[in-house]
Amino acid sequence: MALMHELDKSKEYIMVCRSGARSATAVNFLESYGFNVTNLSGGMNAWTGKVI
Numbered sequence: 415m416a417l418m419h420e421l422d423k424s425k426e427y428i429m430v431c432r433s434g435a436r437s438a439t440a441v442n443f444l445e446s447y448g449f450n451v452t453n454l455s456g457g458m459n460a461w462t463g464k465v466i
Contacts, residue, residue, distance in 0.1 A: 433457040
């Protein structure tokens with residue numbers, strides 16, 4: 415697991431959890447510290463791509 419000080423504010427991050435609720439909380443937290451983050455709406459339950 416990455417620690418917040420190890421994240422690069424110049425990069426974009428996509429937060430993912432099973433349903434999208436916990437990752438939305440993470441997005442709100444990281445945005446408040448100036449990170450460029452997006453939530454995967456619906457989480458992995460909504461993902462239609464290949465999972466490896």
